[in-house]
Amino acid sequence: MHRLVQRAIEEFIVANYGSEIWTKVAAVSGHRVSGDDETQGQRVLRAASQELHKPYVELWEDLGAWLARLEPIRRLLRFSGRDFKDFLQNIVDLPDYTRMVIPDLKMPGLTVVADDDVLRILVRRRDPEWLHSVAGVVRVMADDYGALGLIWVEPDGVAVQISDDCFAEARVFNLGAGILREGLI
């Protein structure tokens, strides 16, 4: 698994459950900083799931939600659309956007199909890890755009039923803020 994913998992556990839990989980799962093997992330979260008595996939969903709430990542996600519906339609581009900056992440392809008032984001390969982290991201972004939606995970994707596109005020997204933060003139 990509080292950035490994880092995200570690930061997620430390931020939400404390560094003591992390140390325990890392020891149990045989985590290594330089570990490059494909299944390390899964092993770590399986150990965390045991330690915290929390379903494995729920942790991946929490990880996705936690990531989407981090301001720099929220900003990147907000580049995807003007409103929540637009965001969902454009989410098919997310793997390509990701590949532009992290060519070796191996994110599965996403497809969006509309079925009456339900939008389905189909996740190729159907990895439960990706399915649930995408669901976590979508949940937080619905909130961010101020949209009310029913979101659930299916065996091959994430389903979203949008009840009302603007039931609350969307959080501010200032396109230039990322540049200003760097202090460029």
Place this chain on the structure above:
Amino acid sequence: MTALNLPSTTMDRVLPAHVIVDSAGRVIAAGPTARKLLPRDAAEMGKLVSVQRPVKDMDLPLALAKAAETGDRLVLRSFSEPAITLRAQVAELSGGQYLVNLGFGIHLGDAVAQLGLTANDFAATDLAMELLFLLEANRGVLHELSVFNQRLEAARDHAESQAHTDALTGLHNRRGLQMALDSAIASTRGAQDARADSGFAIVQLDLDLFKQINDQLGHAAGDEMLHHVAKVLRHEIRSEDCAARIGGDEFVLLLRGFVDRAALERLGRRVISVIEQPVTIEDRVCRISASVGVVTSRCYAQPDASQILRDADAALYRSKHAGRGCVSFHE
């Protein structure tokens, strides 16, 4: 040829950063993005922007006419936002008017920040959003990777120092000594004659009566005694020297630039006398001693690590045989 006659709403959507000026350079119409740069009430474009290229401070109407004719890119700078350089493509319209389409080029990020632009300020075909995304995403990823690299380096340094360290005393282990000795030998090789440079000494030290402590008071007490000896040795070395524990109760000092026999003998005796001072461990007064064998790089034309260590060992062996607390030299 089709003469386009587009309503302004269409123009605003397709070319949101366009300006239409007359032959005198007066703004007649402007798209929504262009208006953020050139407010509506300012009539003369030449008072809002200066020409940078093709010729600096060129008269604007003249520059527009020339650019329309050649198709070359025009570079402009806003007076109110001097950090933002604009590029422009100019086309001549009927009636002596010009269509000027503005773009931000590499200054896109600054323009977005300064003018508070949003996704709606760019045409659907504009790559501006992708560029801004890349800018932010790249910075984030680079930052994360540099954090990761720092941690990786720290972990490697830690593993490396652990591999050279004796876990019990914190002194070097045999491997650490070997590396220090190799480096000391390498630096003598730089000199014309190994015996002419500052050289180094190996002081090998073996504890006497240590076995009794281990046997009578147990291993914890023995370990404490080893800690104590390590502390004594650490006080004798400088930063370029090395103190190592290479076996149960065997220690080695590598002292660089120190080959004077009399001074080494004094050092050996001092170390022995400090080690011989009684130590209280678990309410028991413990006494041990030490034997010392010394060899200096001066003894060799071509110093060799294993030969040096063998000779130091032999010198130590002679001290042991001479009774406790002796210092012997390899001649």
